Amino acid sequence: MNLSVVGINFRTTPVALRERLSFSADAMPAALAHLSRQLPRAELLLLSTCNRTELYAAAPDESVSCDLLIDLLLIGIDGADQALRASFYRKERLEALAHFITVASSLDSMIVGETEILGQVKRAYDAAVASETVGRVLDPLVQRVFKVAKRVRAETDISRGRVSVGSVAVELAEEVFEDLSSKTVMIVGAGEVGEQTLKHLVDKGVKEALVLNRSVERGRALADQYGGTAVAFDRLEEYLARADIVITSTGAPHCIIHADAMRRAVLNRHQRPVFLIDLAVPRDVEPAVGDLDNVYLYNIDDLQKVADDNLALRQASVDAARRIIEEEVAEAAALFRAGTLGAVMKRIDEKAERIAESEFTRAFAKQTVAPIPGTCDRCRDEIRHMLRRAMGKMTADTKKALNEAAREGRWDEYADVVERLLGLTPKDPGDE
Amino acid sequence: MTAEVLLMVVACGLYVAASGLAVHRLVRAAPSRGRGMAPLLSAAAVCLVAVLALRGLRLERIPAFGIFEALVWYGLSVTLAYLCMAVRHDTRGVSGILLPFVTVVVIGSLAGMHTQVVADAQIQTAWLGLHIAAAFVGYGMFTLESFLAIAYLIQDRNLKRKRFGRVFHRLPPLEALDQLMHEQIGFAFLMFSLSIVLGVFLTHRFGWGTLWTTDPKVAGAAATWLVYAILFHLRLTADRHGRRMAMVALAGLACVLVTFLGVHLMTSSIHDFISPK
Structure with missing residues (x-):
């Protein structure tokens, strides 16, 4: 059994080439059906995201080469030129397995530790299950990959902390407030980053969104978009006490939230904490506001720094994550080998039985045995069993050596030699 | 080695292990590590209960006299208060701050273990038992309240300084800590007042x-009650939250410690009802 992967990703291929080899969710069943028709004996999984397209194949022999997989992937692709072909990476056996786990664990992602990739791998697997292109080899392997990816996330800091300004703001809001669903968020101004941050918070299910903008129409449009309430800009101070999270992103050339106003707001809030996110340049919130008790003020640089620190923390966790992956690859490889080992053992037994049966049939066909007086049915059966036992004893040492090689991690070299020495040929598709 | 000593040694070992796990969970380990601390802590609490029970049976009195028994009661009450809270809420890394303190208290109690004291037989009534139990429930919950306040102040400082290390991520959110403190104060104040x-x-x-009015332990308890009365009023009547409430809770911890350790170690109190044997 051979596991192979071919693919392109954001490191090897620019987006202009990547986009030619991208498969949407709708196109996935047809692509898998096409590949499966070409490779009926192989199990297939096609992963296509904005950052990568990879084809995983588990085949019973070496006939499904990486080049063949690339050729099949590129059939019908517009502009499938040499540049695109050359940007493919090819990995086989343990290397392919390690790559699969690395991808699912988000170590190979553009933003290390991002969590989206595991969902994408799950969707790819679901599509393969629906198209019936995964089976007894890829099925347990993918389950194993999911398990390792979850372990990596749980036991390292690889996914800790957000790495974009908007998501960092949400993360910090969650560190201040336990439950955002009971909180009121107020956005002052309608800058692009501010709107993104508001979207993140609304996605988290905040109780109420208030939108204050100098342009009433723009404010109302934004409020409608996010299910919020538009409020007149001159009522800012009045609403300050009501908001638990305040996002400011106006184009005002001066501060619009001053320390005195904020102090009054905090008193009216009975000293409950308030989280201020100032995304404007020049700043909308007077810096002295950050010195007030129970007020947590963050400007765009603060958030960017948190994002950078989080990214550095993730990078620092890569070694620990790789150690876990190495452990798991070794374990998964043993299981993979066990599955493959069983298949080879079966082929040895089948070949031995075929030889015994053919010799038995030949002997009786030539009538070298049949004319002997007293050759009854019982004797025929005994002769057949004797031949089988002899063949079994002949192959026993070979199988024992294979088992020992598998235990010692030298399975691959032994399997090749045994297959060649015994002349084991892959089964025909019809045998399955 | 008597059963009491053996149980105390086991309890101390369990506290050290639980503290180690809790601190590890707070500062070093990955988020999923550190489980198993609650069973260790529960086992330690059972050991302390057994020690007090054996001691009570052996001495034929309520086991709440002298520094050893007082500290064991105190360690036990803080532990039980924490375990009750941890069952209902996600307390995350708070144990990493609290348990080392409780461990020091319990280990420190060993120093007074063999100081034999004779308690006045006249006062061994159910009322005294209730008085002691209510006081320790109050002390335990006040102490927990104060350690939640420490966690709150750590989170507040991290957010103000914009430093987000592991401790920041392992402690509960600011508002959750505030809410936990809010929940503690009502029952704790009720029990202490009782x-x-x-x-x-x-x-x-x-x-x-009137001899009691000049007793340092009574004065300490009165000061503790006053501080927590202020906190109780501010939190439950005036609905105050935030950093200043945490500071008041911290002042309460100072009062608890002075009432407990200061009075026992630095002065003599008629409150102990004891005379050295």
Whole structure:
């Protein structure tokens, strides 16, 4: 059994080439059906995201080469030129397995530790299950990959902390407030980053969104978009006490939230904490506001720094994550080998039985045995069993050596030699 | 080695292990590590209960006299208060701050283990038992409240300084800590107040007169009650939250420690009802 992967990703291929080899969710069943028709004996999984397209194949022999997989992937692709072909990476056996786990664990992602990739791998697997292109080899392997990816996330800091300004703001809001669903968020101004941050918070299910903008129409449009309430800009101070999270992103050339106003707001809030996110340049919130008790003020640089620190923390966790992956690859490889080992053992037994049966049939066909007086049915059966036992004893040492090689991690070299020495040929598709 | 000593040694070992796990969970380990701390802590609490029970049976009195028994009660009450809270809420890394303190208290109690004290047989009543139990429930919950306040101040400082290390991520969110403190104060204050009322009742019942007004432990308890009364009023009546409430809770911890350790170690108190054997 051979596991192979071919693919392109954001490191090897620019987006202009990547986009030619991208498969949407709708196109996935047809692509898998096409590949499966070409490779009926192989199990297939096609992963296509904005950052990568990879084809995983588990085949019973070496006939499904990486080049063949690339050729099949590129059939019908517009502009499938040499540049695109050359940007493919090819990995086989343990290397392919390690790559699969690395991808699912988000170590190979553009933003290390991002969590989206595991969902994408799950969707790819679901599509393969629906198209019936995964089976007894890829099925347990993918389950194993999911398990390792979850372990990596749980036991390292690889996914800790957000790495974009908007998501960092949400993360910090969650560190201040336990439950955002009971909180009121107020956005002052309608800058692009501010709107993104508001979207993140609304996605988290905040109780109420208030939108204050100098342009009433723009404010109302934004409020409608996010299910919020538009409020007149001159009522800012009045609403300050009501908001638990305040996002400011106006184009005002001066501060619009001053320390005195904020102090009054905090008193009216009975000293409950308030989280201020100032995304404007020049700043909308007077810096002295950050010195007030129970007020947590963050400007765009603060958030960017948190994002950078989080990214550095993730990078620092890569070694620990790789150690876990190495452990798991070794374990998964043993299981993979066990599955493959069983298949080879079966082929040895089948070949031995075929030889015994053919010799038995030949002997009786030539009538070298049949004319002997007293050759009854019982004797025929005994002769057949004797031949089988002899063949079994002949192959026993070979199988024992294979088992020992598998235990010692030298399975691959032994399997090749045994297959060649015994002349084991892959089964025909019809045998399955 | 008597059963009491053996149980105390086991309890100390369990506290050290639980503290180690809790601190590891707070500062070093990955988020999923550190489980198993609650069973260790529960086992340690069972050991302390057994120690007190054996001691009570052996000495034929309520086991709450002298520094050893007082510290064991105190460690036990803080542990139980924490375990009750941890069952209902996600307390995350708070144990990493609290348990080392409790461990020091319990290990420190060993120093007074063999100081034999004779308690006045006249006062061994159910009322005294209730007075002591209510006081320790109050002390335990006040201490927990104060350690939640420490966690709150750590989170506040991290957010203000914009430093987000592991401790920041392992402690509960600011508002969750505030809410936990809010929940503790009502029952804790009720129990401590009950203890004081029972104390006054016992004073009259046994005709101890005004000698008690000058007792340092009573003065310490009164100061503790006052601080937590202020906190109780600010939190539950005036609905105040935030950093200043945490500071008041911290002042309360200072009062608890002075009432407990300061009075026992630095002065003599008639509150112990004891005389060295």
